């Protein structure tokens with residue numbers, strides 16, 4: 123017996139009617155219920171539940187509507203509740219156990235329907251000679267997929283369970299199915315598969331690929347990310363759509379400026395300005411999203427006596443965010459945007475000339491990657507090394523931007539380097555980048571909250587709200603200074619000998 | 634986990650019917666519930682159509698050779714499991730007597746189940762014995778059915794005295810009227826006077842009813858073959874009253 127013998131696939135040529143009638147000749151059975159059921163699978167856009175081995179399914183029938191959270195490896199039920207409507211966000215669940223299971227995985231992401239399946243669900247009891255139930259069967263008759271059977275064993279009746287599992291394999295030719303769910307099959311019908319979207323870059327490159335060809339491939343990847351996040355950004359389904367959209371835009375810009383000269387100069391100029399514009403029009407909404415996401419933390423850092431007074435800030439932010447988002451959505455629906463993006467797409471689809479238009483375009487991508495990464499790495503060392511305790515904030519901001527470029531380059535070209543090494547190199551940069559990011563974020567938030575308080579004052583907001591915002595500004599300032607003070611420590615870590623040796627070994631041009 | 638024993642020194646007073654029907658109601662309210670059939674006659678096992686058989690019999694059981702958990706059977710009802718009786722339970726007293734602390738034995742055996750179950754009902758055989766001592770030690774509530782007759786007054790007082798003499802402080806005795814026949818004048822009168830003398834008797838009264846009697850034919854809890862009746866309501870009311878303790 124394998125351990126997965128609770129789930130079986132029923133061959134297409136065996137109808138449920140035939141199966142039940144055949145089974146009733148072997149065992150005493152009783153059909154308890156037959157229900158037309160619609161099952162909807164839910165996950166976040168980037169498969170966070172699936173990645174955490176969780177399956178969220180909503181079963182709707184005339185009799186009831188149930189939301190179930192299941193371990194998708196073992197089929198074990200983690201939690202269930204009766205509900206007609208599935209809340210959009212984990213925080214909106216009234217059921218505590220759902221909230222606790224979902225929140226750490228989903229965070230700010232919305233729970234979205236993945237696919238629907240309709241089937242006839244039969245519940246069947248198998249009885250012994252005393253008419254006692256010794257095993258339950260759930261048989262699902264699908265319209266589009268092969269039918270499924272699940273054994274629901276009863277405590278203390280393991281022998282009956284094993285006997286019938288064996289019978290089903292020997293006499294009914296049922297195949298134990300590897301998975302407890304039909305999710306994969308259902309997705310296949312839509313031409314999809316699990317985890318077909320991730321915000322992480324993974325571009326397949328060959329070292330000897332011509333540089334212009336490789337950069338084309340990278341831009342295509344990024345364009346795909348822009349496309350796929352567009353609808354969710356326009357609908358504001360959750361804040362991550364815009365975030366991922368912006369990351370793809372920023373990466374494209376970094377590509378245009380950093381993968382030097384592989385595309386004709388006029389193309390680079392044209393699209394650099396288009397993507398700069400995209401970065402700019404998406405900025406205000408993203409900033410407000412960040413404040414809204416930080417809001418629970420804003421509240422938490424206040425003295426308890428002021429925690430309720432900060433609430434008007436939330437309403438203010440919400441209103442501003444909606445306004446900013448409406449403007450953004452308009453722009454993303456405009457012909458101006460659509461046309462330029464389509465032109466970019468068309469450009470990327472063109473086949474390349476036999477010979478690249480520049481020397482750089484004819485290099486191998488490995489040569490170009492080594493060179494560019496090494497160069498930008500050198501710049502990070504130089505800019506970072508020049509920073510002292512008294513350096514102005516701008517110096518840190520410039521360094522942050524250079525680090526981002528380095529990060530994007532390493533991510534574009536990951537595939538060209540030994541996986542473990544490049545991962546380690548990226549990780550060492552990440553730690554160092556985080557402190558620069560914090561410094562910048564706290565500074566911007568501090569300034570923004572100050573500015574908001576002025577705007578809110580014009581709206582006659584209560585004095586305690588302003589007081590609370592004052593405390594918040596103080597907190598953000600403390601955090602900003604803390605980040606600033608940690609800079610040299612983090613930088614020292616980044617430039618320590620072993621790490622330097624790793625970068626040198628990986629990227630220093632071998633020419 | 635709350636352990637409820639249905640107990641009376643006398644036989645045939647409704648202990649098993651009460652345990653079976655209350656356990657069913659508990660399970661229906663989504664409490665994980667177990668009923669342990671301690672009576673060698675195996676009446677509650679019979680009501681759930683479960684074979685009154687325990688591997689190794691009372692010896693292995695009391696020795697703790699096997700996990701209680703491994704002997705448990707699922708009933709046909711969600712959240713409701715049963716630990717079956719065995720014919721060898723007729724010598725449970727002798728087997729217990731061979732142990733060092735016989736009266737602590739059941740409590741110890743039940744302890745590992747506390748995670749899994751919210752309620753455990755012990756369906757006890759009649760009379761006072763070493764087994765009933767062990768049951769008193771293990772239980773939180775001692776639910777005692779009383780048929781409204783003059784004789785039952787004496788058994789109730791006997792039981793109270795026993796609990797007092799043995800300083801059983803951790804157990805709460807909850808007597809209630811069982812098989813009460815309102816057509817009988819004597820029943821009505823006794824209920825009235827007894828309720829006065831013993832204010833600790835629960836309010837809910839289980840009537841003498843043919844649908845309860847039919848459980849033996851149906852081989853299932855009352856609520857599973859009758860939706861609404863005076864008897865069903867009486868058990869529901871008794872269950873609600875118990876929840877307060």
Ligand SMILES: Nc1ncnc2c1ncn2[C@@H]1O[C@H](COP(=O)(O)OP(=O)(O)OP(=O)(O)O)[C@@H](O)[C@H]1O
Pocket residue numbers: 643644645646647648649650651672676757758759811812813839840841842843845846847848849
């Ligand atoms: N309220 C009632 N009305 C009518 N009949 C009842 C009622 N309660 C129990 N009975 C019947 O009386 C008989 C004895 O009941 P039950 O088995 O519940 O009592 P008991 O105290 O467990 O008996 P024992 O001491 O033999 O274990 C059974 O046949 C049962 O069906």
Ligand SMILES: [Mg+2]
Pocket residue numbers: 648649650672676756757758
């Ligand atoms: Mg009995």
